[in-house]
Amino acid sequence: MHKYKISHFRQTCLALSIAAACAGSSTAMAGEQELQAQIDLLAKQLLQALQTRFAEQKAAPASAAVASGGEAASGPGRFRFSVSGTLDAALGSQGNVAPGNAASQGQTTKFFNAGLATSNLAFTGSTELSDGLTALFKLDTELLTSTGANLVSASGQIAPSSYNAGNGSGVVFNRAAYVGLAGRYGTLTLGRQQTVAVDAVVKVEASNFTNFFMSSAYGAWGLGNAIYGQGLLNTAAGKYSPGVANNLDSRDNAVIKYTSPVIGGARLIAGYSPGAIAGSGSMGSKAALGATYDVGSLSVGGSYTEWHPVDVLTNQDARYRLGNFGVAYRIGDLSLRAAMGHTALPAVTVKDTTNTNVTYSAADASVKSVGAIYSLNPRLDLMLSYYIKRYDIADGNKPRVDTLGVGATWLLYKNAKLYALFDNAHSRGDNGANQTLGGHNSANAVAMGFSYAFNADLLR
Secondary structure (H helix, E strand, O other), X not given: OHHXXXXXXXXXXXXXXXXXXXXXXXXXXXXXXXXXXXXXXXXXHHHHXXXXXXXXXXXXXXXXXXXXXXXXXXXXXXXXXXXEEEEEEEEEEEEOOOOXXXXXXXXXXXXXXXXXXXXXXXXXXXXXXXXXXXXXXXXXXXXOOOOOOOOEEOOOOOOOHHHHHHHHOEEOXXXXXXXXXXXXXXXXXXXXXXXXXXXXXXXXXXXXOOOOOOOOOOOOOOHHHHOOOOOOEEEOOOXXXXXXXXXXXXXXXXXXXXXXXXXXXXXXXXXXXXXXXXXXXXXXOEEEEEEEEEXXXXXXXXXXXXXXXXXXXXXXXXXXXXXXXXXXXXXOOEXXXXXXXXXXXXXXEEEOOOOOEEEEOOEEEEXXXXXXXXXOOOOEEEEEEEEEEEEEOEOOEOXXXXXXXXXXXXXXXXXXXXXXXXXXXXXXXXXXXXXXXXXXXXXXXXXXXXXXXXXXXXXX
């Protein structure tokens, strides 16, 4: 039908051209009035054909117009797939990198895999199932820009060991691997994902979750993450430890998490990870509840988490409790931040990632921080943060480490940044150097680097 209309349209135009040529000739044949009448009739037919064609285009299905514009129509069945990530690398100097080794003391030049942000590669996808209901997934892996490696040990809850791919062996998607449903009543996700404690406070955390601060200097590792429970445990031998087999990490395995829609600026977050231990519903499990609230220039967040690891010597569960809270307030170009985390640590003996018994002493650990981010202009941001990390283990063993971090970022483009960062950690309190800085009274690091983020959003 369309071919016929197009052919008819072309024939009409040809007839008009011939008729016009004949009409304009000085040697026109007799019957000029009849020829003029034919021209008027052909012109009328052409006008009607054009009007019909315009009406058909206006009534065409929306999908045809969308397809010509390179976008997918909305509605059930629409699939969206994104590939995103960040590549970050820096060169700098680090001091006192190894405890008890005189040859490794002092400054050393170092390549930092991640200064401003962790390098990663993520795949996310979603499909509209019906009006207001969407299925989604995310796979996210960490990369090392120095070697290109992406197989790192899984951290998070490892009870039972099968949750952690054979007690901490290498995994591909160590940052996230989950599926879920999202709708008008919130989002439900299942798998390895960011903890409730991070979701609640990361937006107001003093260092803006900068990877470099409090992680580059030996022993000060994890101070930023310690707000979320990471890096807060000590072995009975009196040495610094990043945690019970990394079980107080910024991510959880086998977790079921619910995130509510934002209502009046408030949002609730809840998470639960089953223990999978026969005969007990609580042993080995982890549960958390958090909330955020944003109104105007004020942002607030907090959470509470309980984890029940099983003591391998007594076959009884211990109760780890983590609470954190943070607040941020923006005044013009200045963002002021403060956050804290507190963890109650009972004595417990657990299996580490090599299936070896490790005994941890009871302790009361806390981290407090303040910071600020100032936008000097639309491209240049200045950062300042200060952390105080304390342990209360026993009389004569109450270490503390104070860490100062400063930095600057220069926005080259919306997804590319140059940066310079510095931090200094100093041990204080009883047994502070042995517990927190591997026998050193202080440690520091400085680096300059480049961070590039990318995102490719595909629709079908």
